Amino acid sequence: MVLNWIKKRQVPTATLISMLVVLAAGCSASPEQTSLLNRDEIFDRIDQDDDGIALRADYETVVALSNRTMVVASYPGGDITIEAVLDSLTESPPSGLIDAENPSVEQFRARLTSMVRLRLAAVAIDEAGFEIEFEVDDEILNSQVQTHLSGGFEEWAQREAVKADPRLDKFATPHCITVIATGTEIEAVAARERLDAGELAPVVASEVNIAGSTPSPNGDVGCADLLTWANAFGESAAPLGAMNAGDMSEVVSMASDYSPTGRLWLVFFVRELRHEEKNLSVLGPFAQRVLADLVVGYEVVVDDGIGSWDPAGLSVTPAR
Known part of the structure; x- marks a missing residue:
């Protein structure tokens, strides 16, 4: 029976005998306990990955684990x-x-x-x-x-x-911004031209922004780090990463329920960078x-x- 089992598993006899010696020494406290292991139990101990096949790697693992x-x-x-x-x-x-x-x-x-x-x-x-x-x-x-x-x-x-x-460093620095938010690109471009001509951002925003698009009628949305602005404006906030105090962005857009067209057209104006409040x-x-x-x-x-x-x-x- 044992020889037939060895042949069926295609395991070299000498190797199997050495494995049985290792298992007897490492897995039981007495000869009586060793004798209680039937052939399937012995095979299960050797078949480490439970795939039903006793490969060379399985034997190498058993040998390795026996040497504490x-x-x-x-x-x-x-x-x-x-x-x-x-x-x-x-x-x-x-x-x-x-x-x-x-x-x-x-x-x-x-x-x-x-x-x-x-x-x-x-x-x-x-x-x-x-x-x-x-x-x-x-x-x-x-x-x-x-x-x-x-x-x-x-x-x-x-x-x-x-x-x-x-x-x-810049991402962790609060950016205080004013936002121009219009319902069409044409309106946003015109508003940006007014800013470029020197008009104040709060004045322009109070005249052109869609009602409810910003917390304040003058476009002031407060001060926050760039991660916060990215969460609020999505990819539209990307220009802020390269802007400094006094800079204004190109016209960008984002989907919004505030606009009758389904989109808001935005211009960001950075009023201030609060470096002293940087928080990494x-x-x-x-x-x-x-x-x-x-x-x-x-x-x-x-x-x-x-x-x-x-x-x-x-x-x-x-x-x-």
Whole structure:
């Protein structure tokens, strides 16, 4: 019966015997317990991905997981062993885990992924100048990371983000604007020509704006950051990104129920930029985004018997 089963599964006999020895040593406490495993149960332990086929990769995974002292992943400044992952599964078991000493390969990879991500985040934060104590358990390590992410690292990340994209500074600065809002393009063009000739924006707006199109009859819609204006005016607010105090936009349009034509034709006039009220937090938080940009550049090596590291997805994936 055993020989027929081996032939049916197309598994080398010597390999299977070695696997049975490994399973007997790693999955039971006594010979009596080992004898209780029938052939299907043994196969299920080897068939790690539950596809009904015992492939070489399945055996490599079983062998790898049997060596608790083996380094399963290396990252800048440290290593993770099989034992560390199994201990983590024991201390904090995920849903669906039956035996922390014998997790499925998917459960093992998922926990290893979490452990690598945590350590990469800690390394990046430490290298940014925020002290991390690494010789602690994962719960304390995660607590340190979260404390920095919600504290000084967020401010540091804001500065780094602005260095990478100076436009963020302007986006976070309140723009005080007056809006010309008419029902036709011809009216808006004529109103803009009046502004260009030197007439005051509030005066022109009070004479040409459609009733109810702006909170104030003189076109004053207040002061807000560019994200707020983008939410209010959609793509029509795009010109504001390049405007300074005293500038007026070209004529733009947007759909609106306030206009009998179904569209409003707009001209934006920037009265003032309140630089002293700049608030980058309205565009954030930045910490997670900056952290993600940092950790993707780190080299991670995963044991071939377990899988490989996907730097884009920051995860351990099946080996190809």
